[in-house]
Amino acid sequence: VTIENVVIAGVGIHPFGRFPDITYRELGAHAASEALLDAGITIGEADMAFVANVGSEMAKGQNVIEHLGRPGFPIINVEAACASSASALYLGAQMIRSGSSEVVLCIGVEEAPRGFIAASGYEAWQIKSGLGVNPVYFALQAQELLAETDATVEDLADVSVKNHTHAIDNVNAMFRKAVSREEVLGGRLVCPPLTLLMLCAPNSGAAAVVLMSETVARKRKIEQPIHVQGISLVSRSPDDWFVPAPSFRAHGRTSLSERAASVAYEEAGIGPEDIDIVECQDTDAGSELIAYRDLGLCARGDEARLLRSGATWIGGSLPVNPSGGLLSKGEPLGASGLGQVFDLVAQLRGQAGSRQVPDARTGVGHVMGAGHNASVVVLQK
């Protein structure tokens, strides 16, 4: 059995932000049109589509693709909270690897209101009892990081400072203004130690990719194909702690993101030392620091030191969230993973403009979220 290699032949995006006058169908169709154009194909030349979304109506993919034509191919809707569009990418890659499809369109789209994310999977008793509050989980996790390592609240603020600085030239980000450490620390307290600027905001947006088998991409003379060298999708284990769990193990806790990274790295035949750029799930500033160790970028305990060294800034040796991350882009739940892929592809193609990381060859995308799902993808040019 030959396993087909998977490449990204085209990418598209609708900026992340708040667009009360644009429907989610239009957002998704916009990103998909861009991706098809980028790949030089029509919708009818794809074999199928996976469409990721969390909060919209039934048959969402069918309704998004109606704006592009009526290709008649299978359209499958995918939902896995923050890992929704990464799950669509995972499925698309598996279809091509297996030989079932040659060209797959993956779309991620979300239209979300301002404020708290509803229906994160809590039981009714947790919500009524005041325990179903997402930022509480991130705050407790950040406090644990501050207690167990030398990380400080200033380090948390600096993650936000870094990512907001990175986003200044990103036309697809919602927040494009630099912020100072003092502004982050002095902002509205949400759940101590986290202030408003240390948390990402749910918003609206869309991203899409066209996947092809390497054979078809060669035949079609796709310029600058980006290889999907490894991709993982993992869910909760007995000893993980996650939103919305009411309890967790005191000792011997395991990390979902660590497992996702190890599966993807092994598949790609790489180690953390081979990575040039990372887009990670910075739901809050603490989550980015924890991702440093989970993704193997540093040893446990060295998270803040890696940040302070400047390595994870653009211009450093291992830029993390050169797009500005979710802290600056906002997080359209169904689109965030493919949004990372959009940015990684731009970097690997050398098209990231003023945010370009020189000689980026290997990029890693990482998402994780409610219900406990995580995905890591390794992309190479």
Place this chain on the structure above:
Amino acid sequence: VSFVLADLVVGGGEGDIAMPPLGLRISRCDGCERLEFPSIPTCPACGSETDLDTASTGVLGGFTSVLHAPPGVLVEIPYDIGVVLIRDKLCILGLLVTDSPLAIGDEVEVTPYRLGDGHLTFAFRASRQDVGP
């Protein structure tokens, strides 16, 4: 006494001295001894059957505050949420009710808390056991 979810707790009849003090209904795995809350009949780690057990006290491991609550919450803001360590094995999230500030490492005990709709939920408060003579 009507709890927001009957299976969360055991004991604790208000004014009923025949009932044991309020505790959380946890389960303990027969095989690997993992504790779970809320209780579950089968261990998610090793698949063994579990026994029901009760946790009435613990140690405060960390806490944060909720200053803005999402819709559906029946607790008045601002309020505190703690992580309570049970027998050095399990961490449970719960409301913290206290008149004086609590510190990490303090002993806490389970206490009922009346929600906005009249139902009860559980909370943790400073343990009374170390009150002197």
